Amino acid sequence: MRKFTILCAAIAVLASSVSLVNAQDPSKKGLASNWDLHVEIKTSKTTYLPDESIHYRVILRNDGHAAVYIARSFYSAGGGIAGFYVSVKQLTGKANGIGCVAAGDRFFENDPRTPEQILREDYLLLGPGGIVGFESEYDSCVVKHPGNYQITATYSAQDLNLGKVRLLADKADEIVTGQFHSAASAFRVRGR
Numbered sequence: 001m002r003k004f005t006i007l008c009a010a011i012a013v014l015a016s017s018v019s020l021v022n023a024q025d026p027s028k029k030g031l032a033s034n035w036d037l038h039v040e041i042k043t044s045k046t047t048y049l050p051d052e053s054i055h056y057r058v059i060l061r062n063d064g065h066a067a068v069y070i071a072r073s074f075y076s077a078g079g080g081i082a083g084f085y086v087s088v089k090q091l092t093g094k095a096n097g098i099g100c101v102a103a104g105d106r107f108f109e110n111d112p113r114t115p116e117q118i119l120r121e122d123y124l125l126l127g128p129g130g131i132v133g134f135e136s137e138y139d140s141c142v143v144k145h146p147g148n149y150q151i152t153a154t155y156s157a158q159d160l161n162l163g164k165v166r167l168l169a170d171k172a173d174e175i176v177t178g179q180f181h182s183a184a185s186a187f188r189v190r191g192r
Contacts, residue, residue: 036064039182041086041153048189054143058084058153059133060180062126069123069175071159074132080160086153088138093147093189115164119171122161146191150184 037060044055062068071082126132143149157176166172
């Protein structure tokens with residue numbers, strides 16, 4: 001009986017240890033599915049003339065019940081800067097025929113700031129119901145001819161200093177990582 005009690009105690013201690021390790025394992029924290037964040041993109045109208053700029057608004061909304069940290073850069077993403085990628089796909093009509101080229105650089109500098117300082121200076125706390133975003137024009141070679149199009153947005157939380165701030169164990173679950181995609185929004189370019 002004594003051996004059985006010791007064995008049960010050992011199993012209980014082992015189970016608790018595994019539980020604590022999993023709870024503290026950073027790879028188990030901060031998965032995109034834990035946050036209720038939504039990306040929306042809308043054009044200012046549904047029909048445009050050829051060569052007219054496509055005006056759009058893109059937002060990131062926290063529909064969850066807890067505040068989360070996001071990078072203060074929530075404009076266009078790229079170069080290791082968190083933000084939004086916006087793309088347009090032509091669904092019908094004459095294709096442009098010109099290859100569209102997009103290029104981006106990834107900047108890197110050794111930031112001497114502490115993780116706490118980076119979190120304080122480069123991130124903001126987006127509370128439940130909070131919204132960030134911007135309005136802009138889509139001026140790309142994709143939209144040149146009459147036809148139907150769809151525009152989508154992706155919010156990327158991949159900031160250069162994300163790895164450093166994720167070291168703050170007490171805040172790690174609150175620091176957004178990953179990418180969040182919008183549903184497509186349709187518009188058309190009509191002929192003259």
